[in-house]
Amino acid sequence: MRLPIYLRIAEDIKEKINNGELKPGDAICSENALCKAYKASRMTVRRGLAVLASEGYIYSIPGKGNFVREPDINTYTLYYNEMKNFVNSVDKTKLLEVNIILPNSKLINSLQITSNRKVIVIRRLFFTGGEPVAYDIKYLPYCKGMPIIEKEIRYATFPEMVAKNNSLFAIKKELIIYTEMPDEETKKYLNINNNELPLMVVEQKLYNKEGKPIGMGITYFRGDYCKLYAESYFSDKKSYKNGTEN
Amino acid sequence: MRLPIYLRIAEDIKEKINNGELKPGDAICSENALCKAYKASRMTVRRGLAVLASEGYIYSIPGKGNFVREPDINTYTLYYNEMKNFVNSVDKTKLLEVNIILPNSKLINSLQITSNRKVIVIRRLFFTGGEPVAYDIKYLPYCKGMPIIEKEIRYATFPEMVAKNNSLFAIKKELIIYTEMPDEETKKYLNINNNELPLMVVEQKLYNKEGKPIGMGITYFRGDYCKLYAESYFSDKKSYKNGTEN
DNA sequence: GAGTGGTCTAGACCACGAT
DNA sequence: TCGTGGTCTAGACCACTCT
Incomplete structure (x- = not known):
């Protein structure tokens, strides 16, 4: 009984959803009914429901009730x-190169800039244990x-490069x-001497709050040095549900 | 002025974070100060802060205050x-095959089962416009x-296959x-006749609420028929922040 | 009109941090 | 001790849906 009431309400309902007692589309008890059931005020009940809503378990329709959401089975968290x-x-x-150039037509298009707008090009090689593992533009x-400045660029990831001029939250x-x-x-850069090693290619685009492109990049990974990992959208480990750090 | 007070508070603070007025680690005005500033009750102020917390903008330390979170620049939403x-x-x-087999040692290991536990194998080919595009196990x-039953398997994605026995929320x-x-x-299955077409390989594992594996799969995509898309973790389009449907 | 969810108030008590 | 956030109450008024 250490849990606050609102979390007990949330956990109880979550359990009913997880064990199939409540299915997607099903209505949840009305807020007033939950007030009586848990001998709690409406604000407390609503807070419990808010937890479930922010985790994607339920949604509400004003005047009708709260309902179990269809789970989003195709959405993952990718690192x-x-x-x-x-x-x-x-x-x-x-x-390999840090330069200021005038854009070609492809860049003009993908960065949505005018032809006289200057563009910084940064080309790098990434190494692991002395071996080249990726070619990055x-x-x-x-x-x-x-x-x-070289020092600022050398080990910066793409979001870090634009962080000076933009809040990372808004990107x-x-x-x-x-x-x-x-x-x-690319084979020369990545020291590939046969025809049996494919590349993993990751194109990255950054936009500011207004939707204007503020950067694009391509990273060519040696296939044998790149695996990507993704997991369920809501993993209990890392969610912001309670808002407190750790 | 159509916005409810709590959202106005949230938007104001979000704006300050996005334009750099508030930086990661910075303290936000105390809740009582915000009450006075917005002539609102503390519950209303806290609701505004809860929105920001659930979106990952801020966190709170009891007894100290609310603080701007370090943005998580390496996390994306993958579809x-x-x-x-x-x-x-x-x-x-x-x-290609639907079978019930006894597991080999690799399966015993990755599914964490005993050697006498039977395993369903499903092997499929995926086609687009008559061309084979992926080989799936x-x-x-x-x-x-x-x-x-064939009908149940033919067009089912992996999560759908296990949905009968498990709530998709709990997976x-x-x-x-x-x-x-x-x-x-694989070249034969995917009609690949040269040595210049790599595969995109996606290994998928599903676990139940207790962390026990309930399925694993591998999909081999023809490289020319597979691009994956990911975007910022918090895209305003699809977040559960208000909990209402559409 | 009765029931539902959405917003909001003005208090309260608690545990915790800084001093 | 005082300020902070965390939990909770018992009301209130509103817009909406259902019938």
């Missing part, structure tokens, strides 16, 4: 960091205060993940 | 469905009521994503 994946960590990087529309990120065979240049 | 990815949808499947420890899912070259058997 991605170009320097550290499920099977490998980068311990050294090499800057980033493009950032140039703004004052952009990172063009919208997109990944597209696919596989392909390396071209000759 | 994965073996039948439908960013560039392709499966329109036909072919059942699933293993499920056999329980009564398991799907061994813990894991994905491991990597790339490799096809072996001869």
Whole structure:
């Protein structure tokens, strides 16, 4: 009985959903009924329901009631960091190029900029234990205060590069993940000498709050040095449900 | 002024975080101070803060205050469905095998079962426009009521297969994503006639609430028919913040 | 009109942190 | 001791749905 009432209510209902007693679409007892059942005030009952709502278990329709949500079976939490994946960590990087260029038509298009807007290009190689494991290219529309100092770039992930000019909270990120065979240049960079090693390719795009692109990048991983890991959207380990740290 | 007070409070603070006025680690005004500032009751202020907490913006330390959280820059929302990815949808499947077998040592290990526990094997080919696009294998420890009827299996995704015996809410899912070259058997299945087409491989494991494996599967996608898409963890489109449907 | 959820108040008591 | 957040109450008024 150490649990606060609102969590007891939430856990009880969650249990009923998990064991199948309540199925998606089913109505939950009305808030007043729950008040009586738990001898609690309505605010307390509502707080319990709010926990379930924020975890995606239920939704409510004003004037009708609370209902069990259809679980979102195709949604996962993916952990991605170009320097550290499920099977490998980068311990050294090499800057191949840091430059300010005028964009070609492809860049103009994907960064939604004018042709006279300058763009920073950063090309890096990532190493693990002396072996090259990934070839990384980033493009950032140039703004004052952009990172063009080697130290700032060398070990920075993409979101970190734009953090100086943007709050990381406001950034919208997109990944597209696919596989392909390396071209000759990439094979040279990644020390690939046969035709049997594919690449894992991760395209990354960053947008600001207004939806304007603030950066795009492509990372070509040696296939043998890249595994990505994802898990259920709501894992109890890492959710913000109670709002307290740890 | 149509917004309820608690959302106004939440939006105001969110804005301060997004424009950099409040940085990670910074303290937020005390709840009593916010009560005065917004001429609102403490419950209303706390509700506003609860919104921010559940969205990952802030956390609280009892006795000290509310603080801006460090944004989780490596976490994304991944959408994965073996039948439908960013560039392709499966329109036909072919059942290669549905069988009940005794597990080999690898299966015993990864499904954490005893050697006499029977296992269902399901092997399928996925097609798009008549072309084979993926080769899919699933293993499920056999329980009564398991799907061994063709109709139930043919177009089912992995979570759907176990839904009969488990609430989908209670299932813990894991994905491991990597790339490799096809072996001869897989090349035959996927109609690959050269050595230049890699596979996207997705290993999927499902666990019940107690953490016991209830299924594992591997899907081998033709590299040219598989792109995966992921985006920021908190996209405003699909969050459960208000708990109401649409 | 009766029941439902959505918002909000003005208190209360508690455990905890800083001093 | 005082300020902080965490929990909780017993009301209130509103908009909505159902019948």
